[in-house]
Amino acid sequence: MDWHLVAASLWTMTTVGLASPSPTQVAAPSPRDSQHILAAAKSAQQHFERYRRRYLPSGYPSYERCDVRIGRFCLSGIDWSVADDQINPDEHPAIGTARGELIAQLDSAARSLPGDEWLAGQRVRYLVEQGDLDDALRAASECRAAGTWWCRTLAGFVYYAYDDFAHSEAAYAEALGLMSEEDRCEWNDLSRILDGALRSRYRKLDCSEREQLQRRILWLADPFHSIPGNELLAEHYSRQVHSALLKDAESPEGGRWGGDSHRIVIRYGWTYGWERVRTNSPSELRPSIRGHLAHGAKYFLPTAKTVDHPTGARPADWDLEPHLPRAGHAPPYAAAGFNSLSHQLAAFRRGDSLIVVTTFELTDDSIPADAMVSAAIVFTRDEKWLPLVVRETFRAKTGTLTATIPNLPHLMSYEVLAVEQRRAARARYGIEPSRLFTVAQRSENGASPAVGLPDPALSGVLLTDVRDSLPETLEAAIASARPNIRMRPGERLGLYWELYGSGSAVRRVVTSLTLTKRGKSFLKRIVGVFGLGSDKPPVSLKWTDAPPPDSDTYPRAVAVDLPDNLPNGNYELRLEVVLEDGRSMEIVKRIDVKR
Secondary structure (H helix, E strand, O other): OOOEEEEEOOOOOOOOOOOOOOHHHOOOOOOOOHHHHHHHHHHHHHHHHHHHHHOOOEEOOOOOOOOEEEOOEEEEOOOOOOOOOOOOOOOOHHHHHHHHHHHHHHHHHHHHOOOOHHHHHHHHHHHHHHOOHHHHHHHHHOOOOOOOHHHHHHHHHHHHHOOOHHHHHHHHHHHHHHOOHHHHHHHHOOOOOOOHHHHHHHHOOOHHHHHHHHHHHHHHHOOOOOOOOOHHHHHHHHHHHHHHHHHOOOOOOOOOOOHHHHHHHHHHOOOOEEEEEOOOOOOOOOOEEEEEOOOOOEOOOOOHHHHHOHHHOOHHHOOOOOOOOOOOEOOHHHOOEEEEOEEEEEEEEEOOEEEEEEEEEOOOOOOOOOOEEEEEEEEEOOOOOOOEEEEEEEEOOEEEEEEEEEOOOEEEEEEEEEOOOOEEEEEEEEEOHHHHOEEOEOOOOOOOOOOOOOOOEEOOOEEEOOOOOOOOOHHHHHHOEOOOOEEOOOOEEEEEEEEEOOHHHOOOEEEEEEEEEOOOOHHHOOOOOOOOOOOOOOOOEEEEEOOOOOOOEEEEEEEEEOOOOOOOEEEEEEEEEEEOOOOEEEEEEEEEEOO
């Protein structure tokens, strides 16, 4: 998805020559005259931006609706439900040459006035724009602005351009520590990018009260927890830097930099490419400039409910593509797409720990079968918790990752990146033992359970491929685990699960398996994988087991043939275990069926 910003420029067209600006066009600065040096540099910067506008490619007027209006500006194309094939226009080679000559002038002026904030900032700005990041970092280190916090923000800005979010975050943290309380409050302000109940709550707090809430929000909003540093935090501060850089400088769009310009940058980022909008009006004196923002932007901010209870978050609590989002961020490593991850998860108990088994599949057809894929699962509890990260690299679109974690609630982020294709996918939600396992519940008319023994419990269900034999151990089940929960009618499906705490206290268990179509009432359920749509009772498979004595873990597996005439849709596999004393346990596994 591409956003574009259409703005009527407020400057009057100035005729400039075809030659790019050069040191010979600006009076040679005198080291003794600071005002002259600064005035000459500002004149060169203005001249370059006017020259840039002269060589911008021409585009036709856009007649799309105005999705969001902010002050003088109209933003269109930010409704992600609408397809958009716009691309950022290529830059004319003459612009790059002219920018290089401007950088040479800024270098000379900044070395004469290393304490000038404007010169230091513009020098870094254009070096980053030119892609000379090593020189940009060197320029930031040569900044000697009073108070030094501005120089540290410039370093954070360059590190962000490197995609080095950890060093960027550290530089910004240092800068914030050097700011006045008023400046720090403004730079930290998230109210412009938050939405709904969370925005209302945030705006009622003063600066000191916002600090803890802000840390929680930005932790949850970080797109990939497996990448060091907080990407969204670094992006937020980099937008503050970019706005400050254009506040007292000529912009590519022309016109003055106002509060509306600042709000756009903070909410949606800055423009990377521009076009002159063609017009048939001979009286047009102020050509419009269309600016393009980064492709593939998503809304990563959490809901108020997720902020209050992260480990209870559901996948749907992150709506990455809401209608007319209040803000957006485009991860640089996912320029070609950032999607939901197709995967399955099951957890198995081992003492005080959990073994979490996850599988994934990248379903994007543009990713080749042998793509280099980096995958990671990250488990945390809050923004202060040291995360547990398990990562692996695959030469395939599918993979399996396992992790051993404490038997506690966690927020899990499952993150996969097709490196060369620059496509990312993620699944993020809370995992709680009470939702991963089912403990036996006493029946009202059943016998009393054995005293002094732990209550039996049922693990999750791992979907497997059916090979020569069914898996008898968790290790064997992991080796044959399916990459996703998608099935085809007529396919044979394996299920693996474990019963805990049976031992000598349980001599007999009755297990049943039922297939149910989601969204149907009980009487309209599709029951029985061998009796679809018939009048048979709502149990498809039922059998009796005798768990071995003195065994705390009882592994079980079964193979099921899905009917050939099973309609497409979302289904639930409902596994129920009833103990001889009447207590029962039930676990549900969702599957998707598509021909």
